[in-house]
Amino acid sequence: MSIITRGRPLAAAILTTALLGGCSNDAPELPAKLACQVGAWTFDSGETMVLAPANGNLRYRFLDGRIGLFRAEDDQGRYAALEGWRQDGPTVASATFGPCPADRMEFELRDGPVGTATRLDLPTQDTTFTSGDLTLRGRLVMPAHADGPVPLAVLVHGSEDYSGVDVYPTQYLLPAQGVAVFVYDKRGTGGSQGEYTQDFHVLADDAVAALETARRMRPGGFSRTGFLGSSQGGWIAPLAASRADVDYVVAQYGLAETALAEDREQVMDDLRAAGHDDEVLARARGITDATALLITSGFTRGFEELDDVRRRYGDEPWFADVRGEFTGRILDMPAWLPQWVARAIFARLDVQTSW
Numbered sequence: 001m002s003i004i005t006r007g008r009p010l011a012a013a014i015l016t017t018a019l020l021g022g023c024s025n026d027a028p029e030l031p032a033k034l035a036c037q038v039g040a041w042t043f044d045s046g047e048t049m050v051l052a053p054a055n056g057n058l059r060y061r062f063l064d065g066r067i068g069l070f071r072a073e074d075d076q077g078r079y080a081a082l083e084g085w086r087q088d089g090p091t092v093a094s095a096t097f098g099p100c101p102a103d104r105m106e107f108e109l110r111d112g113p114v115g116t117a118t119r120l121d122l123p124t125q126d127t128t129f130t131s132g133d134l135t136l137r138g139r140l141v142m143p144a145h146a147d148g149p150v151p152l153a154v155l156v157h158g159s160e161d162y163s164g165v166d167v168y169p170t171q172y173l174l175p176a177q178g179v180a181v182f183v184y185d186k187r188g189t190g191g192s193q194g195e196y197t198q199d200f201h202v203l204a205d206d207a208v209a210a211l212e213t214a215r216r217m218r219p220g221g222f223s224r225t226g227f228l229g230s231s232q233g234g235w236i237a238p239l240a241a242s243r244a245d246v247d248y249v250v251a252q253y254g255l256a257e258t259a260l261a262e263d264r265e266q267v268m269d270d271l272r273a274a275g276h277d278d279e280v281l282a283r284a285r286g287i288t289d290a291t292a293l294l295i296t297s298g299f300t301r302g303f304e305e306l307d308d309v310r311r312r313y314g315d316e317p318w319f320a321d322v323r324g325e326f327t328g329r330i331l332d333m334p335a336w337l338p339q340w341v342a343r344a345i346f347a348r349l350d351v352q353t354s355w
Contacts, residue, residue: 029056036100040176041107041117048176049107049117052169060093061169063177066109068093120144122175125217126165128191129184131209137191138184138210139165140217143175149223152180153250154211156229156237159198163190170228180222182214200236200354207240228252235259235354259355260296264288267324274321283313284322291327296355299343307335 030038030053037058041049050061058070060081068081070093081093093109108114123142128135143150153174157164163185165171171183187194187206197203207227215222226248229237234254241249255262267288268281287309293302310331313319322328333342 029053030058031056033097033100034058037097037102037105037119038172040120040122040172041105042120042176043107043113043115043117045113045115047113048120048173049113050169050172050176052172053167059169060095061173063173070095120172120176122172127213127217129209129213131187131206134187134193136184136187136193136206136209137163137165138182138213139171140214141171141175141181141183142218143178143180146178146180146221149221150178150180151224151226152182152214152222153226153228154207154214154240155181155183156207156227156233156240157186157189157203158229158231158233161189161196165190180214180218182210184210196351198232198351198353200232200239202352203236204239204243207236208244211240211244211246224248226250230254259353260292263291263295263325263327267322267327270323271318271321274318276318276321280316280318283316284318287313287322287331288324288327291324291330292355294330295326298350299339299346303339306330310335 034057035053037051038053039051041051043049048063051058052061053059054069057072058079059067060070061067067085068083069085070079070081073079077096079095079097080091081095082089083092093107095108096106098104103119105117106115107117121144123144123146125140125142127138127140129138130136153170155164155168155170164183165185168183171181174181184206185192186196186203188196207229211225211227215225224247226246227237227240227244228250229235230252231254234251237249237251255265257265264285267284271281271284290302290305290309293305319331322331
């Protein structure tokens with residue numbers, strides 16, 4: 001999404017800039033006959049599979065990483081799935097779901113498993129809790145037949161702006177392996193109050209409040225406790241762990257760097273992929289320094305630096321290959337655009353990202 005020169009609105013582009021990291025589109029809009037199928041399932045072979053909402057359908061996930069998205073049912077009531085994140089291609093799995101309330105289904109996956117799957121009974125308790133002056137929605141999911149203390153993982157959101165309680169498959173994947181999960185809707189999403197933000201410090205405090213809530217719900221019920229975050233949560237979970245008494249923190253994926261570095265390193269990756277050498281990458285670093293100054297200052301500083309790199313490199317053949325998270329969009333901003341316009345739009349759409 002460009003800022004203006006390719007015919008798209010400036011406001012939309014700066015909004016994309018503000019939302020560093022992007023949002024997945026796996027938001028839940030399930031019909032009732034599919035919503036009742038969400039959860040963890042086991043086969044006679046002992047394999048475990050999870051079904052979770054995705055794009056108005058169900059996505060299956062196995063513990064070994066195999067995934068696929070079911071599509072609309074056929075005349076026989078079977079749902080077919082493509083492999084992985086494909087939008088087209090051959091069918092690799094099919095499922096026929098039992099009527100709601102569901103506890104059995106017939107499933108067939110290329111290379112197995114094939115047969116009847118039974119849904120695991122994972123004890124679930126919905127709750128609300130407070131963080132500051134806000135009320136947030138949460139859920140504790142326990143392993144089946146937990147006779148004593150079990151490990152607990154508090155799931156920390158990425159940058160998505162939808163409900164974690166309704167969508168996150170990890171709330172079933174981990175309990176199916178004996179690990180309790182506390183999942184919650186971060187502020188401004190789902191059933192939680194407040195405004196959406198990417199202030200890592202505020203979000204870390206919310207994660208700590210979620211942990212404390214889980215402990216109150218099951219005193220003495222957890223052998224170990226910690227945070228598990230991915231993407232933007234890979235920044236927030238360690239920050240939360242530094243503010244709480246926990247046994248572990250897991251960043252499933254993310255950067256051991258600042259949020260600004262995500263843009264800079266993506267610019268470098270884009271240029272490498274386009275075949276440009278280290279000399280070009282060194283020049284491009286000056287560009288990312290200029291765009292970083294604009295972003296971190298709320299578009300109050302950095303315009304002169306941006307004009308300078310445009311004069312120096314704008315006619316270079318590699319200049320058009322500079323994209324990144326937000327740098328390419330800023331480069332698309334025309335030089336004639338008044339600074340106050342860019343600044344005003346950024347101020348209105350800023351989500352307080354902890355650059």
